[in-house]
Amino acid sequence: MTRDIFVFVEYRDSTVRKASLELLSRGRQMAGKFSSSLCAVLMGSGVKELAQTLKGFADKIIFTDSEELKDYGWDTYGSALEQILKKYDPMIVLGTSSMIGKDLFPRIAARMRATMISDAVGMDFHEEGVKVKKPLFGGKVVSWLAPDAASMSFITFRPNSFAVETADAQGEIMEEGLTIEKDPRMKTVSLEKSGSKKVDLQEADFIICGGRGMKGPEHFDALEEIAGLMGGRVGASRTVVDSKWREYDDQIGKSGKTVSPKLYIGCGISGALHHIMGMDTSKVIVAINKDPNAPIFQYADYGIVDDLFQVLPALKEELKNTREET
Numbered sequence: 001m002t003r004d005i006f007v008f009v010e011y012r013d014s015t016v017r018k019a020s021l022e023l024l025s026r027g028r029q030m031a032g033k034f035s036s037s038l039c040a041v042l043m044g045s046g047v048k049e050l051a052q053t054l055k056g057f058a059d060k061i062i063f064t065d066s067e068e069l070k071d072y073g074w075d076t077y078g079s080a081l082e083q084i085l086k087k088y089d090p091m092i093v094l095g096t097s098s099m100i101g102k103d104l105f106p107r108i109a110a111r112m113r114a115t116m117i118s119d120a121v122g123m124d125f126h127e128e129g130v131k132v133k134k135p136l137f138g139g140k141v142v143s144w145l146a147p148d149a150a151s152m153s154f155i156t157f158r159p160n161s162f163a164v165e166t167a168d169a170q171g172e173i174m175e176e177g178l179t180i181e182k183d184p185r186m187k188t189v190s191l192e193k194s195g196s197k198k199v200d201l202q203e204a205d206f207i208i209c210g211g212r213g214m215k216g217p218e219h220f221d222a223l224e225e226i227a228g229l230m231g232g233r234v235g236a237s238r239t240v241v242d243s244k245w246r247e248y249d250d251q252i253g254k255s256g257k258t259v260s261p262k263l264y265i266g267c268g269i270s271g272a273l274h275h276i277m278g279m280d281t282s283k284v285i286v287a288i289n290k291d292p293n294a295p296i297f298q299y300a301d302y303g304i305v306d307d308l309f310q311v312l313p314a315l316k317e318e319l320k321n322t323r324e325e326t
C-alpha cells in the first residue's frame with residue numbers, strides 16, 4: 001500500500017503561512033505521482049477552525065488541539081508529532097525551513113531514525129521516488145538527494161521554493177486527542193511578542209538588505225521607504241545586527257533567516273559566504289557596492305558599482321514615479 005505524504009502546517013495570527021500552502025501544493029503533485037494521499041498536520045491551541053480552512057488543500061487534515069500546544073516548544077510539539085507519525089507511518093513529511101522547522105524536524109527525524117534533508121529549494125521525481133535539490137557552499141554546488149522511499153523521510157524547504165496552487169479537495173478533518181509530554185527539565189519563563197506587523201521576512205517577495213556599508217541605523221529609513229513602496233521587507237547582515245542597528249528578526253544568513261524572494265537588493269554588503277548562504281536562492285539578486293571586487297558581485301544578476309548613498313535616492317525617486325504613473 002502506498003504511504004501518505006504529510007505536510008506539517010505552520011500558521012501565524014490564525015492564518016496558514018504561505019510557505020505551508022506552497023508545500024501542500026507541491027505535496028499534491030507528489031501524492032498524485034505515487035497514488036497516495038496528501039495529509040496536512042496541524043497542531044496548536046484553538047486550531048479547530050483553522051483546520052477547516054485547509055479542507056481544499058489536502059485529502060486529510062489531522063489536527064490536535066491542546067492548551068499545551070499554545071506556544072511552540074520542541075518537547076510538546078515533538079511529543080505530538082511523534083505520536084501522529086508513529087500512528088500513520090507516512091512516506092515523506094514536508095516542512096518549512098523556518099525557525100520551527102529547523103528546530104523540530106531534525107529532532108523528530110533522529111528520534112524516528114528517519115532520513116532528514118534540510119533547507120532544500122526544489123523537488124523532482126526519479127524512477128524510485130523523489131529527488132530533492134539542496135544548495136551547498138552558498139550555492140556554489142547544487143546537490144540532488146534521493147531519500148529511500150521505503151523508509152520515512154523528513155524534508156524542509158525554504159519558503160518561496162514552490163508556487164501556491166489552489167486545489168479543490170474536500171479533505172476529511174480528523175482530530176487526534178493526544179497526551180502531550182513536556183520535558184520537565186525546562187520551562188518557558190516568558191514569551192514577549194514584538195508586535196511587529198511587518199511582512200514576514202521569509203515570505204517576502206521583495207527584500208532590500210543593508211550591510212555595514214549603510215554606515216549607521218539612521219540610513220535604514222531609506223531602505224524602509226523603498227521596501228514600503230515595493231510591499232516588501234528590509235533585511236540586514238549580521239554585522240548590522242551585531243552593531244544593534246537592526247533587530248535579529250531582520251538578519252539573513254547562516255545564523256539568521258534563509259530567504260528566497262523574487263527580488264533581493266543588497267546595499268553595502270560584501271557577500272561573505274555566511275550571508276550568501278541565506279539568500280543565494282533569491283530569484284533575482286541585485287548588488288550595490290562601491291568596491292568592484294566585492295564577492296557579492298559573483299552571485300548578483302545585476303551589479304551597481306557605486307556609492308549607495310547616490311544610488312538609493314535615485315532608486316526611490318524612480319520607484320515613486322513608477323508608482324504614481326500606475
Ligand SMILES: Cc1cc2nc3c(=O)[nH]c(=O)nc-3n(C[C@H](O)[C@H](O)[C@H](O)COP(=O)(O)OP(=O)(O)OC[C@H]3O[C@@H](n4cnc5c(N)ncnc54)[C@H](O)[C@@H]3O)c2cc1C
Nearest residue numbers: 211212213237238253254255256268269270274275290308
Ligand atoms: C559562524 C558565523 C555565522 C555568521 N552568520 C552570518 C549571518 O547569518 N548573516 C550575515 O550577514 N553574516 C554572518 N556572519 C558574518 C559574515 O561572515 C560577515 O562578517 C558579514 O556578513 C559581513 O557583513 P557586511 O557585508 O554587512 O559587512 P562588510 O563585510 O564589512 O561589508 C561592507 C561592504 O559595504 C561596502 N560599502 C561601504 N561603504 C559603501 C558605500 N557608501 N556604498 C556602497 N558600498 C559600500 C564595502 O565595499 C563592503 O563590501 C557569520 C559569521 C560567522 C563566523
